Amino acid sequence: MSASAQIVVKDVSHDYRPPVGRVVRALEDVSLSIREREFIALLGPSGCGKSTLLYLIGGFLRIENGRICVDGRAVTAPGPDRGVVFQHFALFPWKTVKGNVLYGLERGKLPRAERETRAQAFIDLVGLTGFEDSYPSQLSGGMKQRTAIARTLAFDPQILLMDEPFGALDAQTRSLMQTELLDIWQKTRKTVIFVTHDVQEAVYLAERVAVMTARPGRIKTIVDTAFDKNDPQIYRARTFVDKVDEIWGLVREEAIKAQGTHAR
Amino acid sequence: MAHVTGVRDRTSRGWRNAPASPFVARIGWGLARSASIVLLLAGWEILARSGTFTPFVLPALTSVLERILADAMSGDLFLGASATLYRALTGFLIAAVGGISLGMAMTRSIGIRWFFDPIISVGFPMPKIAFLPVVILWLGLYDVSKISMVAFEAIFPVVTATIVGIKGVDREIIWSARNMGASNRELLCQIMLPAAFPQIMTGLQVALPISLIVAIVTEMLMGGNGLGGGMMSASRFADSPGVFAGIVEIAAIGYCLIKGMSMLRRRMLLWHQEALEPSTV
Numbered sequence: 001m002s003a004s005a006q007i008v009v010k011d012v013s014h015d016y017r018p019p020v021g022r023v024v025r026a027l028e029d030v031s032l033s034i035r036e037r038e039f040i041a042l043l044g045p046s047g048c049g050k051s052t053l054l055y056l057i058g059g060f061l062r063i064e065n066g067r068i069c070v071d072g073r074a075v076t077a078p079g080p081d082r083g084v085v086f087q088h089f090a091l092f093p094w095k096t097v098k099g100n101v102l103y104g105l106e107r108g109k110l111p112r113a114e115r116e117t118r119a120q121a122f123i124d125l126v127g128l129t130g131f132e133d134s135y136p137s138q139l140s141g142g143m144k145q146r147t148a149i150a151r152t153l154a155f156d157p158q159i160l161l162m163d164e165p166f167g168a169l170d171a172q173t174r175s176l177m178q179t180e181l182l183d184i185w186q187k188t189r190k191t192v193i194f195v196t197h198d199v200q201e202a203v204y205l206a207e208r209v210a211v212m213t214a215r216p217g218r219i220k221t222i223v224d225t226a227f228d229k230n231d232p233q234i235y236r237a238r239t240f241v242d243k244v245d246e247i248w249g250l251v252r253e254e255a256i257k258a259q260g261t262h263a264r
Numbered sequence: 265m266a267h268v269t270g271v272r273d274r275t276s277r278g279w280r281n282a283p284a285s286p287f288v289a290r291i292g293w294g295l296a297r298s299a300s301i302v303l304l305l306a307g308w309e310i311l312a313r314s315g316t317f318t319p320f321v322l323p324a325l326t327s328v329l330e331r332i333l334a335d336a337m338s339g340d341l342f343l344g345a346s347a348t349l350y351r352a353l354t355g356f357l358i359a360a361v362g363g364i365s366l367g368m369a370m371t372r373s374i375g376i377r378w379f380f381d382p383i384i385s386v387g388f389p390m391p392k393i394a395f396l397p398v399v400i401l402w403l404g405l406y407d408v409s410k411i412s413m414v415a416f417e418a419i420f421p422v423v424t425a426t427i428v429g430i431k432g433v434d435r436e437i438i439w440s441a442r443n444m445g446a447s448n449r450e451l452l453c454q455i456m457l458p459a460a461f462p463q464i465m466t467g468l469q470v471a472l473p474i475s476l477i478v479a480i481v482t483e484m485l486m487g488g489n490g491l492g493g494g495m496m497s498a499s500r501f502a503d504s505p506g507v508f509a510g511i512v513e514i515a516a517i518g519y520c521l522i523k524g525m526s527m528l529r530r531r532m533l534l535w536h537q538e539a540l541e542p543s544t545v
Contacts, residue, residue, distance in 0.1 A: 078443045084443050087436075090434065136535075
């Protein structure tokens with residue numbers, strides 16, 4: 001596995017230091033290997049440090065203990081090889097949909113005309129044709145998230161880091177976006193790390209689900225969840241339901257533990 | 265019960281009969297909103313004509329308007345207003361450019377923040393007009409000292425608004441720009457500045473009337489024509505309509521400046537959530 005591992009997280013611990021109050025250990029001795037073109041979900045109760053792990057891989061937070069390597073190089077800063085889709089979209093509100101998508105391309109070497117075509121292609125891909133000149137404040141939550149996904153895909157990162165990207169969406173939009181994401185993933189074959197606290201979403205989308213413990217976050221176990229992504233009825237399959245139940249059981253233990261520590 | 269229903273019916277019919285044309289409706293709203301000003305001016309005219317006060321104490325509005333018209337025809341109004349506006353707006357521009365630059369520098373560099381933070385904290389609430397005698401000693405009585413006073417007073421709200429705006433930029437927005445390879449410089453100019461712009465604009469909207477106020481006060485204290493200087497000399501010559509004309513002119517100019525600024529804001533912040541909502545100013 002190590003031969004084809006693209007992302008290696010080794011013995012990473014991370015402390016969260018709030019401006020006031022005591023230091024909280026968010027992650028403890030996390031180790032994880034992710035293959036190229038793999039779709040892996042990080043699942044765990046809220047506050048277990050799954051987003052922290054994602055942002056460490058993204059290079060946004062300083063790695064204090066342990067090592068994270070991407071393609072054999074240690075992560076020290078953010079880079080366009082690892083594209084992030086944020087939970088709250090993080091669009092630039094003063095730029096139009098097209099301006100947002102173009103921003104990541106402006107630092108590349110593409111000539112202007114090609115950047116335009118490329119931006120348009122990704123706007124079309126996420127189904128926002130006709131909204132190129134809209135500002136984010138004029139869009140619905142689902143459309144904002146599509147813009148964010150188009151923006152990240154447009155600069156062609158090898159790795160997609162997604163932080164509960166569908167958490168803010170309603171159930172219908174969410175289900176549509178999941179299918180769309182799988183479609184995009186199958187077309188572009190990128191490595192995807194997908195943070196979520198929704199068990200069904202994790203099992204449906206990912207090939208492997210890494211279940212994390214309550215704070216301080218560790219990898220509790222990794223479950224294989226490679227189902228046929230093209231089967232629209234997969235939700236009803238016995239094997240799928242059993243897998244969801246199994247993982248739900250694991251997460252539930254941790255959620256109860258997490259509540260216990262909150263109550264104390 | 266029947267009475268209540270009756271009232272509701274009448275109200276709803278009233279709405280249905282309301283002017284259908286949006287243009288007429290807008291004029292109507294404009295009049296309704298400025299009704300208090302119209303009432304105040306009408307009260308002024310009636311009180312002045314009633315003979316309660318001598319025309320020296322309270323000249324009639326019409327005679328004040330006549331004076332403004334005469335000043336406008338002779339060119340005095342233009343000269344006075346342009347002198348005042350030149351001082352106020354030059355000082356405002358210096359405060360805007362200096363304030364935004366200083367605010368940005370203070371968020372970027374710990375050293376600059378360490379040096380200026382206490383100065384801003386002490387200086388902001390302080391009446392800067394207290395420095396006027398010193399400024400007169402250093403810079404004299406002409407435009408340079410007036411413009412310096414305007415800039416000195418107006419820079420504080422711009423600096424604080426810039427700092428608050430830049431500090432309030434969402435962490436995820438900064439991260440997503442860095443993710444797309446933005447350098448430090450690009451981050452500041454392309455991301456921080458536009459993201460903080462609504463706040464900065466609010467700071468400028470506070471600084472603009474301050475600029476006008478300080479320009480007029482310095483003119484009153486140091487002379488040198490302008491609207492403030494004109495009012496002081498009218499007062500010295502016991503020219504009561506001249507003094508009141510100055511007040512009306514200043515009010516009108518101030519209103520136009522504020523209105524222009526909020527129109528500019530709406531134009532420049534088309535992307536902002538507030539562009540979708542009706543404006544109050």
